[in-house]
Amino acid sequence: AQTVTQSQPEMSVQEAETVTLSCTYDTSENNYYLFWYKQPPSRQMILVIRQEAYKQQNATENRFSVNFQKAAKSFSLKISDSQLGDTAMYFCAFMKPHNNDMRFGAGTRLTVKP
Amino acid sequence: DAGITQSPRHKVTETGTPVTLRCHQTENHRYMYWYRQDPGHGLRLIHYSYGVKDTDKGEVSDGYSVSRSKTEDFLLTLESATSSQTSVYFCAISVGRFSYEQYFGPGTRLTVT
Incomplete structure (x- = not known):
């Protein structure tokens, strides 16, 4: 079974600074x-960014970007120009095509400080 | 907004009672999912459905059953609730060309006393 590890239970960053959240995964695929995914205090799960493993180019969505290292099985999230509204739990997730079983990490709680 | 609603949003029930949670979508997506969220575990898949009357088990299916008699509704039933089933339950749907992006409902907080 695939496993997803987020080694940082909690992180904090000053407003306007940059922060990187780590994620590693284990698969033979x-x-x-x-x-x-981002989960603010409202509890809503919000898709932030996605990456297909066959694509070498790292995905970006506005202030959010990833560093995808396939050989190292690493998938970190960089948040630039952090804003107070970025305060949330962040979950890394893995999914095989046509499998429908998305596996999540335990999450990283990010606090953006003014 | 993927048009997903969950009901109820909060529920407190006693051990041994049956409980049914409902997920409703408005956009006729084929795939629907039920997850539970617990501290230290992220989200874990309970069951999913790939069409009307077509369902399959996920990682933590013991103690749960599901039904899908209409495309828009996916029901999760706890036949006899236990305290270990106290959790937040999320419904999700797949969208996108290859149906791999999942979008989530607002969640249901269930407490079993």
């Missing part, structure tokens, strides 16, 4: 999908 060559093709798969990776995701970062």
Whole structure:
């Protein structure tokens, strides 16, 4: 079974600074999908960014970008120009194509300080 | 907004009672999922459905059953609730060309006393 590890239970960052959240995963598959989800205090799960393993180019969405290192099985999330609204739990997730079983990490609680 | 609603949003029930949670979608997506969220575990898949009357088990399916008689509704039933089933339950749907992106409902907090 695939496992997803987020080694940083909690992190904090000053407003306007940059922070990187770590994620590693374990799989023998060559093709798969990776995701970062954000869960603010409202509890809503929000898709932040996704990456297809067959794509070498790192995904970006506005202030959010990933560093995908396939050989190292690493998928970190970088948040630039952090804003107070970025305060949330962040979950890394892994999914094989046509499998429908998305595996999540335990999450990293990020606090953005004014 | 993927048009997903969950009901109820909060529920407190006693051990041994049956409980049914409902997930409703408005956009006729084929795939629907039920997850539970517990501290230290992230989200874990309970059951999923790939069409009307087509369902399959996930990672933590013991103690749960599901039904899907209409495309828009996916029901999760705890036949006899236990305290270990106290959790936040999320419904999700798949969207996107290859149906791998999942979007989540607002969640249901269930407490079993």
